[in-house]
Amino acid sequence: MTRRLPLLNRSSWSKRRRTVAGALAGVIALALAGTACSPVEPAGNDTSGGNQSAAGQDVFGDPVDPAQVRQGGTLTVALSADPDKLDPTLSRSLYSRYVFHTMCEKLYDLGPDAKIVPQLATALPTISADGLSLSIPLKEGVKFADGGTLDSNAVKISINRGLTLAGSGRKSELGPITSIETPNANTVVIKLSKPFAPLTAALADRAGMVLSPAAVAKLGANFSTAPVCVGPFKFASRVAQNSIKVVKDPLYYDAAKVHLDAIEYRIITDSSIRSANLKSGDAQVADSLSAQDAPALQKDGSMTVLQSQSLGYQGLTINVANANGIGNPLKQLDTPIAKDPRVRQALDLSIDRAALVKSIFNGLNTVACSPISPKSEFTSDAAQVCPSHDTAKAKQLLADAGVTTPYKVTMITSNNPDSLRLAQALQAMVKDGGFDLVIKPVEYAALLDQQDRGDFELLQLGWSGRVDPDANIYNFVGTTGSQNVAGYTSPDVDKLLTDARQATDQAQRIKLYGDVVTQLQKDDPLIYMYRQRNLTGVSKKLLGIQVYPDGVIRTAFAGFAK
Amino acid sequence: MRRYLLNRLWQSVVTLVLATIVVFAGVRALPGDPALALAGEERDPESLRAIREQYGLDQSWLVQFWQFVSHAARGDLGQSIRTGEPVRTMIATALPVTVELSVLAILIASVIGVGAGVVAAVRRGRPAEWAANALALVGLSVPHFWLGLMAILYLSVALGLFPASGFVPFFTNPIDNLHHLILPAVILGTGLAAVIMRQTRSSMLDALSADYIRTAEAKGLAPRAVIGRHALRNSLIVVVTIVGLQLGALISGAVVTERIFALPGFGKLTVDAVFQRDYPVIQAVVLVTATAYIGINLLVDLLYSVIDPRIRVRGDA
Numbered sequence: 001m002t003r004r005l006p007l008l009n010r011s012s013w014s015k016r017r018r019t020v021a022g023a024l025a026g027v028i029a030l031a032l033a034g035t036a037c038s039p040v041e042p043a044g045n046d047t048s049g050g051n052q053s054a055a056g057q058d059v060f061g062d063p064v065d066p067a068q069v070r071q072g073g074t075l076t077v078a079l080s081a082d083p084d085k086l087d088p089t090l091s092r093s094l095y096s097r098y099v100f101h102t103m104c105e106k107l108y109d110l111g112p113d114a115k116i117v118p119q120l121a122t123a124l125p126t127i128s129a130d131g132l133s134l135s136i137p138l139k140e141g142v143k144f145a146d147g148g149t150l151d152s153n154a155v156k157i158s159i160n161r162g163l164t165l166a167g168s169g170r171k172s173e174l175g176p177i178t179s180i181e182t183p184n185a186n187t188v189v190i191k192l193s194k195p196f197a198p199l200t201a202a203l204a205d206r207a208g209m210v211l212s213p214a215a216v217a218k219l220g221a222n223f224s225t226a227p228v229c230v231g232p233f234k235f236a237s238r239v240a241q242n243s244i245k246v247v248k249d250p251l252y253y254d255a256a257k258v259h260l261d262a263i264e265y266r267i268i269t270d271s272s273i274r275s276a277n278l279k280s281g282d283a284q285v286a287d288s289l290s291a292q293d294a295p296a297l298q299k300d301g302s303m304t305v306l307q308s309q310s311l312g313y314q315g316l317t318i319n320v321a322n323a324n325g326i327g328n329p330l331k332q333l334d335t336p337i338a339k340d341p342r343v344r345q346a347l348d349l350s351i352d353r354a355a356l357v358k359s360i361f362n363g364l365n366t367v368a369c370s371p372i373s374p375k376s377e378f379t380s381d382a383a384q385v386c387p388s389h390d391t392a393k394a395k396q397l398l399a400d401a402g403v404t405t406p407y408k409v410t411m412i413t414s415n416n417p418d419s420l421r422l423a424q425a426l427q428a429m430v431k432d433g434g435f436d437l438v439i440k441p442v443e444y445a446a447l448l449d450q451q452d453r454g455d456f457e458l459l460q461l462g463w464s465g466r467v468d469p470d471a472n473i474y475n476f477v478g479t480t481g482s483q484n485v486a487g488y489t490s491p492d493v494d495k496l497l498t499d500a501r502q503a504t505d506q507a508q509r510i511k512l513y514g515d516v517v518t519q520l521q522k523d524d525p526l527i528y529m530y531r532q533r534n535l536t537g538v539s540k541k542l543l544g545i546q547v548y549p550d551g552v553i554r555t556a557f558a559g560f561a562k
Numbered sequence: 563m564r565r566y567l568l569n570r571l572w573q574s575v576v577t578l579v580l581a582t583i584v585v586f587a588g589v590r591a592l593p594g595d596p597a598l599a600l601a602g603e604e605r606d607p608e609s610l611r612a613i614r615e616q617y618g619l620d621q622s623w624l625v626q627f628w629q630f631v632s633h634a635a636r637g638d639l640g641q642s643i644r645t646g647e648p649v650r651t652m653i654a655t656a657l658p659v660t661v662e663l664s665v666l667a668i669l670i671a672s673v674i675g676v677g678a679g680v681v682a683a684v685r686r687g688r689p690a691e692w693a694a695n696a697l698a699l700v701g702l703s704v705p706h707f708w709l710g711l712m713a714i715l716y717l718s719v720a721l722g723l724f725p726a727s728g729f730v731p732f733f734t735n736p737i738d739n740l741h742h743l744i745l746p747a748v749i750l751g752t753g754l755a756a757v758i759m760r761q762t763r764s765s766m767l768d769a770l771s772a773d774y775i776r777t778a779e780a781k782g783l784a785p786r787a788v789i790g791r792h793a794l795r796n797s798l799i800v801v802v803t804i805v806g807l808q809l810g811a812l813i814s815g816a817v818v819t820e821r822i823f824a825l826p827g828f829g830k831l832t833v834d835a836v837f838q839r840d841y842p843v844i845q846a847v848v849l850v851t852a853t854a855y856i857g858i859n860l861l862v863d864l865l866y867s868v869i870d871p872r873i874r875v876r877g878d879a
Contacts, residue, residue: 076728078727082644082645082834084600084602084644084645085644085645085646086645087646090646092600092601092602092603092604092605093602166612166615166616167609167612167613167616168609168612169601169604169609171606171608171609172606172608221616221646222646224645224646225646225647238645238647239655239826240642240645240647240652240655240656240826240831241645241826241830241831241834241835242729242824242825242826242830243728243824243826266727266728266824267824268727268824269821270821270822272711273711273714273726273727273822273824276711276714276715276718276719276726277714277726277727277824279719280714280718280719280722280725280726281722282718282725282726282727282728283727326607327607442593443593443594443837444599444837445592445593445594445595445598445599445837445838445839446592446593446594448594448595448598448599448602449593449594449595449598450593452595452598452605463603464603475606482605482606482607483603483605483606
């Protein structure tokens with residue numbers, strides 16, 4: 001016999017029907033509202049802002065005022081990409097530098113003015129008259145996170161590791177080092193076979209990070225699994241492709257300046273979701289904001305958008321003679337754009353850089369015509385000369401070169417939305433100059449592969465930039481440069497670059513790099529277009545976050561506002 | 563039975579070997595080079611050579627394959643080229659997250675789907691059915707990515723009800739764990755809920771027009787008992803089968819959901835490894851997935867043979 005249940009009679013069904021229908025209608029209404037909506041503006045939005053600069057100005061952020069922050073708390077940083085190995089010797093990505101900054105201090109650091117300042121050293125290196133010896137004085141009483149003491153021997157071990165470890169990314173940065181001497185516990189002397197001016201700048205990056213000798217001895221090539229250095233924070237954990245956590249190191253020599261308990265780096269690759277995490281408060285800092293998202297965040301009274309102009313560039317590389325792949329003998333390509341500099345100059349003149357920056361990047365990026373940033377110590381008038389946009393001249397140059405217009409040229413570019421937007425704008429722009437630009441979007445890993453194999457005619461890619469101009473020029477346009485994917489060769493440029501490497505006088509280096517730019521603009525193997533502005537979103541609940549021109553977000557001494 | 567068992571086991575091993583070969587060759591056929599992907603913008607020929615040497619990428623495919631298989635047979639899935647971490651640890655961390663997310667998504671989808679399906683069948687031709695059908699249409703046609711983004715914007719950013727990203731392990735804090743997973747699970751479950759709703763509705767309509775339902779009603783049984791104990795119960799058999807079949811789609815949906823909500827799951831691990839050409843990770847995740855799939859299929863086949871002896875007999879023949 002079936003038991004009768006008391007709850008369900010016709011009227012109660014009717015009531016339920018109305019409730020369910022109402023709930024369903026609500027859900028659908030929400031979904032449909034979303035379909036037609038623009039992103040939600042947070043409540044209490046203060047459009048007057050107050051924290052923002054005009055477009056195109058750097059906002060580095062202010063150092064923390066200890067009286068205004070409370071002790072403790074975990075900062076969550078939304079990172080746009082997963083750092084690679086957390087080993088300063090093997091690491092190659094910018095994102096690992098964000099994490100290293102909190103746990104692996106360097107002999108030298110960079111100031112907001114892009115000038116090198118001592119960090120674990122006490123002064124800039126004393127360079128001998130012949131430029132073959134650098135003496136570096138070290139701080140005393142500095143402890144590694146494992147309790148070991150930092151001394152000249154530890155520095156020697158770290159630099160030697162950079163020179164000798166298989167797969168080291170530091171070897172070429174460290175230059176022609178012949179030996180490292182340790183006359184006493186607090187002095188390191190580096191000997192060189194020939195002068196190498198970019199070395200001090202290299203020691204202000206990963207090559208200058210000092211690793212715990214005990215951890216190196218214990219872990220060897222697996223140092224990245226439990227890295228130990230000197231820093232305000234020490235490594236705690238890593239969940240592959242998801243998050244990295246560092247916690248405050250009580251042994252740090254300046255521990256009183258550290259306010260946070262921990263920092264968690266959370267990998268969120270999509271820029272709109274990074275922005276959403278920032279707005280929701282799940283993250284307090286987000287790197288690499290999209291130029292599309294930044295204006296909305298700038299209007300948000302609870303956010304600050306830090307901006308620092310990159311020391312690198314974005315540009316177009318023309319395959320001149322990379323027919324056999326990088327590292328193999330150069331072979332001139334048989335196309336007008338590869339053979340005739342006038343065709344490359346015409347392409348350069350067809351690009352309206354100012355319009356590009358304004359329309360695609362909301363004016364947040366800046367025009368670039370050379371590998372030397374105007375923010376660099378090595379800038380000069382010659383380094384900042386910029387060919388003006390002139391389509392008539394471009395067409396004339398193409399006619400002089402005997403090229404029929406429209407001249408078809410195929411460009412490979414990364415298939416992310418920003419790169420595609422840029423490519424489409426370029427396509428429309430260079431049409432007026434007589435070019436028919438064909439866009440071939442390629443996934444990033446495949447793009448690198450095609451680039452190195454020389455399987456391209458024109459390529460859009462950039463470089464994140466380094467402090468010393470040598471690192472931004474030599475490898476890309478030097479005949480033997482490791483990334484000379486254009487296959488460009490010019491004895492004049494090679495000589496200028498070598499002289500600049502070996503010159504110890506800064507004024508002389510500035511002059512030489514100016515001459516390099518002049519020559520590069522004549523040959524145009526690489527058309528520099530614009531310099532990115534590193535856009536970092538920061539919640540106003542947090543004080544003391546700074547971003548310098550090297551693009552690294554300084555989080556170590558930040559704190560939550562009281 | 564023993565012969566049938568051996569036969570099925572042998573077939574499973576062959577399938578696994580074939581899957582391993584396809585994956586091994588497939589990742590290498592992709593354009594791109596793991597050494598270049600790792601080196602990124604900082605690459606010079608010497609360090610590229612060293613990376614290739616370190617991970618055996620300079621060896622012939624045959625040698626690489628043998629190394630992969632022989633190490634995997636000993637339980638060693640290698641090291642990630644990108645992070646240097648043991649792949650086994652990476653999988654052991656990621657797998658439980660995806661399993662928990664999927665189970666939660668199935669639960670949520672079943673509750674919503676069955677509920678809406680019953681309402682749609684019982685209230686046929688009325689606004690409740692239209693609403694349920696519209697809901698199913700939205701669930702089926704709106705991509706997870708967009709839905710996830712909207713959920714973050716409305717429920718996390720505007721209302722602050724759920725975290726927009728992150729994960730807390732269940733055994734660290736169960737409440738926090740659920741709080742972080744509920745939104746991704748709802749998003750992941752939308753497609754499945756729609757499928758379940760449509761299936762429940764159609765099975766319920768069949769059941770409601772059956773003779774035994776008329777008999778039950780004629781006996782004076784309350785509508786709730788007729789629907790719940792007779793019609794729904796019989797309709798659920800098909801629904802349960804559908805849920806099983808949708809499991810694969812659910813796991814592939816988890817790839818997108820995990821990326822949106824920054825969950826450290828198996829799907830995110832796989833996709834990121836493909837983008838970074840991290841061969842050891844790609845090979846290992848596919849090997850683990852293929853083994854699980856083949857294992858489950860084998861188990862199901864064996865259960866069938868226990869339930870239906872005719873299958874066993876045909877297998878023996």
